[in-house]
Amino acid sequence: MKKIIIGNWKMYPTSVKDAQEKFKGIKKVASTLRNVQTVVCPPFVYTSDLKRLVTGHRCVVGAQNAWFENEGAFTGEVSPAMLASLKLTYVILGHSERRALGETDELVNKKVVAAVKAGLTVVLCVGETERDPDGEYLKHIAMQVKIALKGVTKKDLAHIVIAYEPIWAIGKHALRAASTDDALEVAILIKKTLMELYSKEGGIIPILYGGSVDAKNAWEFLTKSHVDGLLVGRASLDPKIFGEILKNADSIK
Ligand code: PGA
Numbered sequence: 001m002k003k004i005i006i007g008n009w010k011m012y013p014t015s016v017k018d019a020q021e022k023f024k025g026i027k028k029v030a031s032t033l034r035n036v037q038t039v040v041c042p043p044f045v046y047t048s049d050l051k052r053l054v055t056g057h058r059c060v061v062g063a064q065n066a067w068f069e070n071e072g073a074f075t076g077e078v079s080p081a082m083l084a085s086l087k088l089t090y091v092i093l094g095h096s097e098r099r100a101l102g103e104t105d106e107l108v109n110k111k112v113v114a115a116v117k118a119g120l121t122v123v124l125c126v127g128e129t130e131r132d133p134d135g136e137y138l139k140h141i142a143m144q145v146k147i148a149l150k151g152v153t154k155k156d157l158a159h160i161v162i163a164y165e166p167i168w169a170i171g172k173h174a175l176r177a178a179s180t181d182d183a184l185e186v187a188i189l190i191k192k193t194l195m196e197l198y199s200k201e202g203g204i205i206p207i208l209y210g211g212s213v214d215a216k217n218a219w220e221f222l223t224k225s226h227v228d229g230l231l232v233g234r235a236s237l238d239p240k241i242f243g244e245i246l247k248n249a250d251s252i253k
Helices: 016-030 044-051 080-085 105-117 136-148 154-159 180-204 218-224 239-250
Strands: 003-008 036-041 059-061 090-093 121-126 160-164 207-210 229-232
Touching (some): 003 090, 016 036, 016 044, 016 059, 036 239, 105 121, 121 136, 154 160, 154 180, 180 218, 218 229
Parallel strands (some): 003 036, 003 229, 036 059
16 A cells, blocks of 8 residues: 655745745655655645646645535635535644644544545544553543544545644654654554444554654654554655655655
C-alpha cells in the first residue's frame, strides 16, 4: 500500500503567491514518487489556486476542516458538498487545534458522517493531552475513535484514515517528539479498537502518526511504529524538508 503523507499547513503562509510556490516545490518531488500519496491541506482560501496546479493523482490538495451540513446559515463555515464540488478528496477532521476551540467528540462525529456521505475521505485526528502512568490515555483515545465513527458503516471504511497525534508532541511548543514506541503502542490500540468495531474489515483503515515529524524522524516512524503514513505540520511548509520526508517514505517498500 502507498504511504499517505499529509501536509497540514494550518494558517500559513500569508500570501497566495507563497502558497503557490510552496505547492509547486512539493509537487515537483511528489509527482515523481510511486509509493507515496501526497496530500497538501492549505487554508481554504488558497484551495482553488492550488487545485489549478495539480496535474495527476500523486500530489493532491485537501482541506483542514468542514462543517456537518451541506448548506445553511453557518457564517464562516465551509461544507463537505462544497469541498466535493471542487473535487477535493481528503479532509482533516477533529484536529486538536480545533478541539481546543471547542469541538467535542459529538461534533467531530457529525462532521465525519457528513463528510463521508459527501464522498470525501476523512483524516480523523485523535490523541491525548498528556500521558498518565495508569494508561487512562489509552481509554481516552479508544473512546475518541468510537464516538467519531458512530454511524460509519463497513462500506464507508475505504473513506476513513486515522491520524494519531499526541497533543504534547505537536507544534513548536511540543514537550518532545513522541518516541517510535509511543506511536507504535497507540497505533496498535487504534487497530484493536477498529477490529472491535468492524471485525477484520477494520484492518483496512490506514493509521498515520503526527506531531513534530521532520526529515530526521520520518523514516523511523514509518518503519518502527509501523504506521501507514504521516501528518506533518511545520515541516510541510518547507518544500525541501517535506520533499525529504516524501522521499524517505517512498524508499520503504
Ligand atoms: P507539527 O504539527 O508537525 O508542526 O508538530 C502536526 C499537526 O498539528 O498536524
